[in-house]
Amino acid sequence: MxxxxxxxxxxxxxxxxxxxxxxxxxxxxxxxxxxxxxxxxxxxxxxxxxxxxxxxxxxxxxxxxxxxxxxxxxxxxxxxxxxxxxxxxxxxxxxxxxxxxxxxxxxxxxxxxxxxARLLPIPGLAERAITLTSLGDAVHLRNHVLRRLEAAEADPTNATRQLTFLFVGAGYAGVEALSETRQLVEDALRHFPSLRDARPRWVLVEAGSAILAEVPDRLASYTARHLRHLGVDVLTSSRVRSVDAGAVTLADGRRVETETVVWTAGTxxxxxxxxxxxxxxxxxxxxxxxxxxxxxxxxxxxxxxxxxxxxxxxxxxxxxxxxxxxxxxxxxxxxxxxxxxxxxxxxxIGEGATLGRGRGIARVFGVHVRGRLGGLITRAYHVRVVPSRSRRWRIGADGLLSVVLRRDIVELDVGGSVSDRARSPSTAPSTEPAKAPTGTAQATTAGVDQVADGMLAPTISTAIAGGHASVLASTHLPGRGTERRRTNAWAPPSQGPIASxxxxxxxxxxxxxxxxxxxxxxxxxxxxxxxxxxxxxxxxxxxx
CATH class of the missing domain: 3.50.50.60 (FAD/NAD(P)-binding domain)
Incomplete structure (x- = not known):
């Protein structure tokens, strides 16, 4: 017809x-x-x-x-x-x-x-938790954490809640995410003079009797001791009952006031x-x-x-x-x-996990390694299995610099994670590309997470693949608050979705x-x- x-x-x-x-x-x-x-x-x-x-x-x-x-x-x-x-x-x-x-x-x-991510039917979890399964989720978590520092600086009376970070799931993803995020906060706090005396609280919730069930007991016990030494509250045999605005209630009735819930409890x-x-x-x-x-x-x-x-x-x-x-x-x-x-x-042949500051744990051919050597072995394995020589060099260089230098506090303006847009469609950022001054290129201000989930046109994914994105740089100046500068990247249009x-x-x-x-x-x-x-x-x- x-x-x-x-x-x-x-x-x-x-x-x-x-x-x-x-x-x-x-x-x-x-x-x-x-x-x-x-x-x-x-x-x-x-x-x-x-x-x-x-x-x-x-x-x-x-x-x-x-x-x-x-x-x-x-x-x-x-x-x-x-x-x-x-x-x-x-x-x-x-x-x-x-x-x-x-x-x-x-x-x-x-x-x-x-x-x-495997989200359990817990009240408020799907609406308020941050997952870590996509590139957009990772960038969103980074932005969210940095904004909690800004919120604590702007509202000192609620600083304790803003600076409490709760992670659910103590497998590889949960332990590594908490350890690395903790290092980011530690390095970023030096740019917040008014928070100099603040003590962020870190909580790791695990339903099992021990963390890192995938690794030998010896390494898991070392990791638990290491985290507790850093001030992390490791709560084993604990479950989340509900996630509310500004607080999480555990199954035993304990209530943790926080604006940050990171869910890494399985896929x-x-x-x-x-x-x-x-x-x-x-x-x-x-x-x-x-x-x-x-x-x-x-x-x-x-x-x-x-x-x-x-x-x-x-x-x-x-x-x-x-x-x-x-x-x-x-x-x-x-x-x-x-x-x-x-x-x-x-x-x-083994397994490993990074614990921040170049430290980690690893088991290789039955040999248990921890500390800086464990972190080096884990990072070396990650680099080795990347199927691109240029990527391996770049990952190695970034890892070395992250140990020698402190983390900066630059945000990528990606408009939230994919899960956030699914929860609140009315607040989803527009994916309509803006016109570039040249008339032949297009601005790419949409999110990295959209590219990672295949939600953007090839024009935008090409720009992201080339390493460009709309960047929101936050510079904290004493007595002047936060100065923000946005830089947009440009990319020419590309062809349709079918391969050549x-x-x-x-x-x-x-x-x-x-x-x-x-x-x-x-x-x-x-x-x-x-x-x-x-x-x-x-x-x-x-x-x-």
Whole structure:
């Protein structure tokens, strides 16, 4: 019928469609080498989540935590969008893009959609808590903490409440976020003369009997002692009953007056996973076999945070949702796609956590390390697994400078986190780009978090990827209050959401150690398949 909207169909490059560009999905595409694949992701960059606490504390520039998929997976094509449905009979996935819905066909499907914060049904939690799962969340937490210092300076009678910071969840994310944020506040207070005698209060709430349940008891006990020595109230076997305006009530009736609640108590697979109609366990994770094939399917694989992955090295428990395991699972998926059904097996070489001021804990090959050496080992591992040489150098340099120099108090004017805008749509910042003086460029004053969640047009994401954003610099001058200066960055418009239709260049990819054998096997078995020809960058057509 005239005017009827229809979906545009296209085929995934080389028949391999990957949903999600996180650690698992991006690593699968990288290991496929010149065989190629199509990645569906709303951002187009790998977010290095272990670095989010340091981004929040100003130890790292936000863009350091992102690695563009176009550079990491040079032979894969990227479609900006979100998976909205799966038709297994037709072997197509419906993808929502900025220009409308399209259908992408596949012969092999990999689901690596990742996870998001798991918010419990606690009154006031969803409306008032700050999560730490995206780049926007990290920047928002930093801005929020700095503004609490400003509020305490402006209203001394309520300074105690403004300077109380409560973190819920004492796993890696919670302990690192509290430690790094505490260092930010400690360094920032020297710019607030009227708060010189203030003593910020830090509270860490954990439902379990001990913090850091993932690490050996010896290191967990050391961390608890270290935090208590710094003045942190470590409350184990405690739960949050409600979150009100200006206070948190615990299950035992205690009430903590605070304006800051940071929720790091676990993650859950993204809602899009349920929309695919695949078999799930009680936690909403996709059920896979020992070769990471989805249960009952021969052409669909799943890995990472959205899958329950059995590990023959730890038969009593599935893999935890960590980047270290997702990278190893990707190798197993690539081998399985090439016909090798060897059961997945991986034993972790260790784990670690940073505790601020260059300190940390680490377990490497059974050896327990703590203090500055523990912090150095943890940071070295984080840098090593970043799949970009330039990013590794920049992260290393930022980390060194954060130890030698104090943190500054510059805010990124991003308009709040994604979760904040979802709670208060009426206060959401406009994503309409302002016109630049030149007439050909556009101002990028929207949030880093919007780019991280794929909510902005390519124009803005290009500017952020280049390291530019609208910056709100706050300078505290004695006797003159706070002087604010805004600087806008400019970026030229870019093209639509569909990847370039030109074929992948014939060039060599530099793989991580241990990847060469996997790549050779895949290219030998999959490389002979004809590459699918991408369709034009159009998402909707009108029939006549």
């Amino acid at each position: 005239p005017g009827e909207e229809t979906r545009v169909s296209r085929q995934a490059r080389n028949g391999t469609l990957i949903l999600g560009g996180g650690f698992g999905g991006a690593q699968v595409a990288r290991l496929l080498g010149t065989a190629g694949a199509t990645i569906v992701d709303p951002v187009g960059a790998l977010l290095f989540t272990p670095l989010l606490p340091e981004v929040a504390a100003g130890a790292l520039e936000p863009r350091r935590a992102l690695v563009p998929l176009r550079t990491m997976c040079a032979h894969a094509e990227w479609v900006r969008g979100r998976a909205a449905g799966l038709d297994e009979a037709r072997r197509v996935v419906t993808v929502e893009t900025e220009l409308g819905a399209i259908e992408i066909g596949y012969r092999r499907l990999v689901v690596a959609l990742g996870s998001t 859950t697979p993204r809602p899009a996973v349920r929309a695919l109609g695949l078999p799930l366990d009680e936690r909403g994770r996709i059920v896979v076999d020992s070769a990471l094939r989805v249960e009952g399917r021969c052409d669909i694989w799943a890995l990472g945070d959205n899958a329950r992955v059995p590990n023959s090295a730890t038969p009593l428990r599935p893999d935890p949702p960590t980047c270290q395991h997702a990278v190893r699972q990707a190798r197993a998926v690539v081998r399985s796609m090439a016909g090798d059904a060897t059961p997945y097996r991986y034993r972790s 239709p030109s074929p992948a260049p014939a060039r060599t990819i530099h793989h991580q150690a241990g990847d060469a054998e996997d790549v050779a096997a895949v290219e030998d078995r999959l490389g002979s398949e004809p590459a699918a020809q991408p369709r034009p960058a159009t998402s909707t057509v009108t029939s006549t």
